Amino acid sequence: MTAKSQGIIRKTGRTRSERMNTNSKTVQLDDIARKLGISKTTVSRAISGKGRVSAETRSRVIECIRMMNYSPNMASFSLAEKKTNNIGVIIPMDDGESEAPFFQDCLMGITKCCALRNYDTMVIGVEKGDHSQLIRVLNSHKTDGIIITRPLQGGTMEQLLSETKIPYVSVGQSSDLDAITIDSAHNEGCYELTSYLLMNNSVEKLGLILGSMDQTVNRSRYEGFVRAVEGAGQTVPVQTVFLGVNSELRLRRVIEDLFQRGCSCVICGDDMICMYTINLLAAIGKVIPRDIKVASFYNSIYLDMYSPPITALNFRASDLGSTAASLLLDILEGKETSRETVLGFEMLIRKSTM
């Protein structure tokens, strides 16, 4: 190749402008219609499966789509269909609770399920009293449905969702009695675990530390606990039941109280509380289970790693997530779903209560 003064020496690859031409003009319905000498309506029908298209045309379209690497523009689809193929997941962003591995696991389950069904997942962060992100998403119609991962007493979010008439599923009991919910059997699980400690494990003085009672899940836990205590013919040990414990400082005092009042066993409301508790116990030189037995109403991968192993209820957060997503997508597709789904639990009896 002779390179004149104004010439360009072409490398082996394509030039920049060639690349631009190939890539920047994204192929769309019209392109493949023209290529095949048919109308875009037919192409659209071949793709969606709605309306009749001859088997041959369809396969030609399918083929061509792959060849030309076509994929539909969601914005135009959404505009025409009033459907985004997105769902929103409301996740708490408050410091102190948002760290809980539950939400991450749950989100994983949701995302995986959605991906399988051609949906995408939008994160909606809410802090206590700040629903601006949720409101923005609702107003802009960016999602077809919503999953609540931490329903609160009062149901402010549910109210917003109902007003917008957007379908939603709540992971955990909702204040909205009409809401579709998917929940772990917290109530039942806590009942079982508490009963076990009381009966089989002959614990005398039982303590309980629960987080914020704004969370419906903590109410379920408490109910299960109370049922078990009363079922064992005892009265709820109000002296050693601590509700609404939501700071490390507060927890520190609670633990002192526990010892002062002679508790031989303490149940922690969830994994985070339990980890803090274990840590605080170690810091004051107390040994589990010698000085005090410890159990948790919720397990997690982190809790799994402690030694001694902690007796706990095991729920699969990612299953909850994927089931929630599955339910929501069913609803969006117009299928009937049951109003309340409950997933089971596993009781892990381990050294911490022996």
Add this chain to the structure above:
Amino acid sequence: MTAKSQGIIRKTGRTRSERMNTNSKTVQLDDIARKLGISKTTVSRAISGKGRVSAETRSRVIECIRMMNYSPNMASFSLAEKKTNNIGVIIPMDDGESEAPFFQDCLMGITKCCALRNYDTMVIGVEKGDHSQLIRVLNSHKTDGIIITRPLQGGTMEQLLSETKIPYVSVGQSSDLDAITIDSAHNEGCYELTSYLLMNNSVEKLGLILGSMDQTVNRSRYEGFVRAVEGAGQTVPVQTVFLGVNSELRLRRVIEDLFQRGCSCVICGDDMICMYTINLLAAIGKVIPRDIKVASFYNSIYLDMYSPPITALNFRASDLGSTAASLLLDILEGKETSRETVLGFEMLIRKSTM
């Protein structure tokens, strides 16, 4: 009120049909244009600020928008503007790594920053070798930009992104040398911590346990470690350096080796490895720091809770996230940004190495 046979007794609230009328027809540009007796073009201009509108018209529009509770339909906006106001966040979904609190924290930072600038966050889960979710999102044009939270050696994701010509930011060093990156000073931090242990802390036999070397972050860590060792006039203790440790089983054997080879101190590559290590040490009755000193190249809220407190490098994952988002949004708005941003670290010297 007299209720005739066919009469309806109206409760105090609005009837169902009234509610339907108020809510179900979402107000749009036309509505507020008609209400004000002007064209929707003018309304559009008043809102966007593009094109001249009289100050008075503008304020009337603004007022009316608030009154009628208007908010634009994103699908139509996107179609017209080729802009979604969404960004995608790629998060690893592989079992065993996706649990790391880093990604959750990072995501929080991203979401918060995006919300402030009127963007929403879409979760894109990738597993090793499975980029289908990413490809789907790219093809459908659901996001304006992408954040990679765990860049890998080889840069397959970066390649996909480059082909699509979608702007992206990588949290951590990228194989794509042109990529915009935001990173913690891992290299420097690991250098400092290792140097400290070697010099001030007079550790003789140092061990190192790192996760998968596919992750660019682990390469940075290793570089810092090596620099420090050589800077101290020593040679890298290959006998006690374990790279690519990515399972608990593997870790178990590593820890046995550590003791066999007489290590007096071990550095863990990250918080997850460190937690497992602490747990395994406890399980075989080893006491920190009496039997072995322990440090970590990455801190996290969970590690914070252990006792004894663990010497570690502290980086703020949520800051990384929000900075990444901020950079990406700047790029999307056409601002110039620096190609490489590095956030500092904090060295937490604690009991585990004393």
Add this chain to the structure above:
DNA sequence: TTGAAAGCGCTAACAT
């Protein structure tokens, strides 16, 4: 400063 009309890329009546 404002309005009319075309167009973003798709779907869906309604024809043929």
Add this chain to the structure above:
DNA sequence: ATGTTAGCGCTTTCAA
């Protein structure tokens, strides 16, 4: 079975 045409709700030339 396939094509024509009219939107979906916004932005944006181009006129006035």
